[in-house]
Amino acid sequence: MTVSNASGPADFSDMTLDELRIALAPDIAASAIFDGWNETALVAAAEMAGADVDVAKLAFKGGAMEMIEAWVTSVDQAMEAEWPQERLAELKIRERIRALVAFRLEAVADIDEAVRRAMAIMAMPQNVRRSLKLGWRSADIMWRLAGDTATDYNHYTKRTILAGIYSATLAVFVNDDSEGKAKTYEFLDRRIDGVMKFEKAKAKFTNSDREMPSLTRFLGRLRYPSR
Structure with missing residues (x-):
C-alpha cells in the first residue's frame, strides 16, 4: 500500500523522520504479519511505499518498539480524524x-x-x-x-x-x-x-x-x- 494524499503519492523526501515513521507505520504493521517487527518488515514496507530504505532505517534505528510506537501513533491519529x-x-x-x-x-x-x-x-x-x-x-x-x-x-x-x-x-x-x-x-x-x-x-x-x-x-x- 502506497501512502498517498489528495494530490497523489506522498513525497517521502520532504518528510521529517517523525513524519516518515508515522507514514510507514501501517505498511510495517502489514509486513510484521509475516516477518515480525524487525528490519525485514521495515525494508519491505519502505520498498512497498516507495521510500528510501536507508532513510527508513535511520528513522527506525530504535528497533521494534520504535516501529510499534509509530504504529500506535498512526492509529491514534486516524482515530482522532474519524471521531472528532x-x-x-x-x-x-x-x-x-x-x-x-x-x-x-x-x-x-x-x-x-x-x-x-x-x-x-x-x-x-x-x-x-x-x-x-x-x-x-x-x-x-x-x-x-x-x-x-x-x-x-x-x-x-x-x-x-x-x-x-x-x-x-x-x-x-x-x-x-x-x-x-x-x-x-x-x-x-x-x-x-x-x-x-x-x-x-x-x-x-x-x-x-x-x-x-x-x-x-x-x-x-x-x-x-x-x-
Whole structure:
C-alpha cells in the first residue's frame, strides 16, 4: 500500500523522520504479519511505499518498539480524524468510549498476527514502562475526545481503567476466531458496562457523602453545644 494524499503519492523526501515513521507505520504493521517487527518488515514496507530504505532505517534505528510506537501513533491519529469531538458529542458517554475502542479494533482487524507479535514485544521487561506510557497516552486521547475534563484523581483513574480495558480487549481480540470478532465485542461491552455501573455507584456514594453531616462536627457539638 502506497501512502498517498489528495494530490497523489506522498513525497517521502520532504518528510521529517517523525513524519516518515508515522507514514510507514501501517505498511510495517502489514509486513510484521509475516516477518515480525524487525528490519525485514521495515525494508519491505519502505520498498512497498516507495521510500528510501536507508532513510527508513535511520528513522527506525530504535528497533521494534520504535516501529510499534509509530504504529500506535498512526492509529491514534486516524482515530482522532474519524471521531472528532463534535461527532462524538452526539453520543452518550458509554457509546463514545465504545466507538473509539471499536475503531481501534477495526483498524487492526486484518492484522491479528502483527498485533499478537507487538503485544509480545511490549510485554518484555525492558519494554513494559514504555508500553504502559503508550497505553496511557491512547487512553488519554480517547477520554479527551469523549469530552472528559476531569482534573482531579478521576483524571488518572479513568485513563488507567480504560487503558486496562483496551489492553484486555486486545488480548481477547488476537485469540478470537468467532465470526466478525463477536466474542471480542461482547467482552468489550461487558467491561464498559461494568465501568459505567461503577461510575454511577461512585457518583451516588460521593453525593451521599456530601449530604451526610460531618461526624467530627456532630461530636464537637455534643461536647461543646452551641449557645
